[in-house]
Amino acid sequence: MTLLRSVPAASALAFAALVLAGFVLPDWAMFLVTMAFAKGLVALGIVGLMRGGLVSFGQGLYFCIGAYVSGLMANWTGITDIFLLSLLGVLAAGAIGTIFGPLLANYRGIFFAMLSLSLSMILYGALSKMTTLGGTDGLNVAAPTFLGYAPEGRPLGLALYLYTSAIVVLVGGLMRGLFNSQRGLIALAIRDNELRIEYLGASVRTAMAINYVIAAVLGGLGGVISGLAIGHVDPEFSFWTTSGEFVFVAILSGYLSIPAVFVGSILLEVVRSFSNLYFPNTWQLALGIFLLLVIVLLPRGLGSLTLRRRKAKEQA
Amino acid sequence: MSELALEAEALHKRFGAISAAEGITMGVPKGAIWSLIGSNGAGKTTFVNMVTGYVKPDHGRIAFEGRDITRLSPRQITRLGIRRSFQIPQLCAGLSVLENMLISLTINGEHPPSFWRPASHATEVDRAIDILERFRIADYRDRLMGELPAGVRKLLDIAMAMSGHPRVMLLDEPTSGVAAEEKYPIMDLVMEALSAEEVTILFVEHDMDIVTRYSQRVLAFYDGRIIADDAPDEVLADPDVQRYVTGEL
Ligand SMILES: Nc1ncnc2c1ncn2[C@@H]1O[C@H](COP(=O)(O)OP(=O)(O)OP(=O)(O)O)[C@@H](O)[C@H]1O
Ligand SMILES: [Mg+2]
Numbered sequence: 001m002t003l004l005r006s007v008p009a010a011s012a013l014a015f016a017a018l019v020l021a022g023f024v025l026p027d028w029a030m031f032l033v034t035m036a037f038a039k040g041l042v043a044l045g046i047v048g049l050m051r052g053g054l055v056s057f058g059q060g061l062y063f064c065i066g067a068y069v070s071g072l073m074a075n076w077t078g079i080t081d082i083f084l085l086s087l088l089g090v091l092a093a094g095a096i097g098t099i100f101g102p103l104l105a106n107y108r109g110i111f112f113a114m115l116s117l118s119l120s121m122i123l124y125g126a127l128s129k130m131t132t133l134g135g136t137d138g139l140n141v142a143a144p145t146f147l148g149y150a151p152e153g154r155p156l157g158l159a160l161y162l163y164t165s166a167i168v169v170l171v172g173g174l175m176r177g178l179f180n181s182q183r184g185l186i187a188l189a190i191r192d193n194e195l196r197i198e199y200l201g202a203s204v205r206t207a208m209a210i211n212y213v214i215a216a217v218l219g220g221l222g223g224v225i226s227g228l229a230i231g232h233v234d235p236e237f238s239f240w241t242t243s244g245e246f247v248f249v250a251i252l253s254g255y256l257s258i259p260a261v262f263v264g265s266i267l268l269e270v271v272r273s274f275s276n277l278y279f280p281n282t283w284q285l286a287l288g289i290f291l292l293l294v295i296v297l298l299p300r301g302l303g304s305l306t307l308r309r310r311k312a313k314e315q316a
Numbered sequence: 317m318s319e320l321a322l323e324a325e326a327l328h329k330r331f332g333a334i335s336a337a338e339g340i341t342m343g344v345p346k347g348a349i350w351s352l353i354g355s356n357g358a359g360k361t362t363f364v365n366m367v368t369g370y371v372k373p374d375h376g377r378i379a380f381e382g383r384d385i386t387r388l389s390p391r392q393i394t395r396l397g398i399r400r401s402f403q404i405p406q407l408c409a410g411l412s413v414l415e416n417m418l419i420s421l422t423i424n425g426e427h428p429p430s431f432w433r434p435a436s437h438a439t440e441v442d443r444a445i446d447i448l449e450r451f452r453i454a455d456y457r458d459r460l461m462g463e464l465p466a467g468v469r470k471l472l473d474i475a476m477a478m479s480g481h482p483r484v485m486l487l488d489e490p491t492s493g494v495a496a497e498e499k500y501p502i503m504d505l506v507m508e509a510l511s512a513e514e515v516t517i518l519f520v521e522h523d524m525d526i527v528t529r530y531s532q533r534v535l536a537f538y539d540g541r542i543i544a545d546d547a548p549d550e551v552l553a554d555p556d557v558q559r560y561v562t563g564e565l
Contacts, residue, residue: 177432178431178432180434180435180436181429181430181431181432181433181434181435182422182429182430182431182433182434182435183429183430183431184435185411185415185418185419185422185435186419186422186423186429188408188410188411188415189408189411189415189416189419191410192407192408192409192410192411193406193407193408193409195370195390195406196406196407196408196476197419197423198389198390198391198394199368199390199391199394199399199400199406199477200394200419200420200423200424200476200480201391201394201395201423201424201480202391202423202429203391
């Protein structure tokens with residue numbers, strides 16, 4: 001158990017487990033987990049914002065930017081290498097985030113949420129009208145290659161799954177480091193009392209803007225992977241319901257545990273797939289009830305389960 | 317001029333019909349320890365708020381070591397070296413006492429806050445506990461703000477304000493809410509810590525024993541104006557002060 005307290009050890013263990021799982025999971029489950037992880041990355045960015053007291057209802061913006069970068073790059077320049085595409089998607093999302101971050105960092109609560117939402121809806125509207133980019137139909141995305149390796153069929157699904165798992169473990173470890181860091185504690189303090197933080201001499205706005213850019217980068221990364229995994233991108237990536245799902249996962253998971261974000265994301269995908277199958281018209285209802293239960297029973301999210309266990313152990 | 321730590325020139329501030337400052341003027345020499353007294357609503361906190369940039373005066377000018385700071389933000393003013401504690405402690409409710417102290421040390425450390433260095437690094441934790449021990453609140457280190465007695469909250473608020481080498485320290489009612497037997501030890505501690513670095517101190521206080529014992533000079537506020545400004549004994553003997561502030565007449 002003390003081994004699990006060390007972030008690198010826990011990450012290595014998690015990655016080993018994910019790799020092993022990759023060889024036994026059926027194709028559909030592997031795709032489900034890949035998508036859940038990609039979206040979990042976006043939700044993790046929101047969790048970072050939530051620690052500072054902000055919720056963005058517009059992360060679809062960055063998700064969509066990342067996805068379109070992966071699609072357009074392949075179509076325009078023939079670049080299909082997933083590492084390069086990820087880097088480009090992250091840079092594009094990070095650049096846009098750096099422009100909007102300092103502006104949005106002046107707003108709080110519902111104003112911040114609505115402004116971030118409107119930015120994503122502007123992109124949605126623009127993409128829908130741009131016939132050169134496929135309009136509402138979107139674009140097909142070529143299958144990615146992995147440093148020259150160009151798998152097809154199940155090996156492609158497996159390679160994407162392993163790539164995504166590696167990213168999730170790496171990003172998860174880094175974000176844990178960030179959350180535990182001095183900056184991470186300042187974010188929590190800002191959520192409690194901005195006035196005090198300003199009066200200690202730190203800039204609340206800068207801290208918020210930094211969290212926003214990090215969330216943008218994670219949004220872009222999740223978008224690149226999703227676009228490549230689905231093989232198709234369209235303006236829906238930036239639609240408000242897409243952003244809503246990320247917020248759903250972030251609230252479901254809470255900000256106490258990083259693995260909880262990815263577990264939460266998998267849960268959402270599972271509930272969606274199964275309810276879609278069995279009650280195609282009422283799956284949002286199932287989702288709503290599910291979230292309601294979590295909020296009532298675990299107000300601090302799924303992550304608080306780990307906290308309770310740790311507390312119980314310490315008291316024992 | 318440069319011997320003055322803090323200058324206020326004809327500060328005016330109205331809140332609707334209420335005049336909270338009506339020509340407040342003072343020049344506080346470096347290293348001075350002055351107190352501000354006055355009945356409820358006299359404008360003491362408003363003055364502290366104006367000096368620290370939280371409330372902007374309608375007109376008038378504030379200078380710190382000769383530099384105009386009237387239009388600066390609380391953060392900029394804090395960075396220059398003017399620190400304050402709050403009448404109602406301003407703490408981070410979701411964090412423990414230790415974490416609150418760590419925040420303060422982190423922000424005021426030698427290096428800018430790190431994205432990587434753990435907030436609970438042993439070096440900072442030791443220093444934080446050291447400070448909490450000096451303020452005799454180390455026993456509460458793991459408690460959240462909601463569980464703390466008012467006096468502990470007050471002390472934590474002051475301890476947080478004091479980290480980071482202030483040059484001017486404004487204390488808004490440092491002993492209110494603190495148990496009677498703790499008042500003098502706390503004032504001793506604060507004064508000792510600050511006097512070592514020749515910090516200029518202004519403290520708002522309702523307890524006249526504390527005022528007499530710790531301040532070299534007293535400014536009595538009434539209705540947004542300073543009605544007396546002299547050594548403690550002189551001010552407390554002033555009939556206006558006795559009528560409007562201490563209520564002895
Ligand atoms: N932000 C504000 N908005 C409206 N009125 C205010 C505001 N701040 C202060 N006031 C008013 O200004 C006057 C001076 O208030 P201030 O807080 O400065 O008094 P004080 O001398 O600190 O009193 P106390 O001893 O009660 O702390 C009061 O009448 C108060 O109600
Ligand atoms: Mg006051």
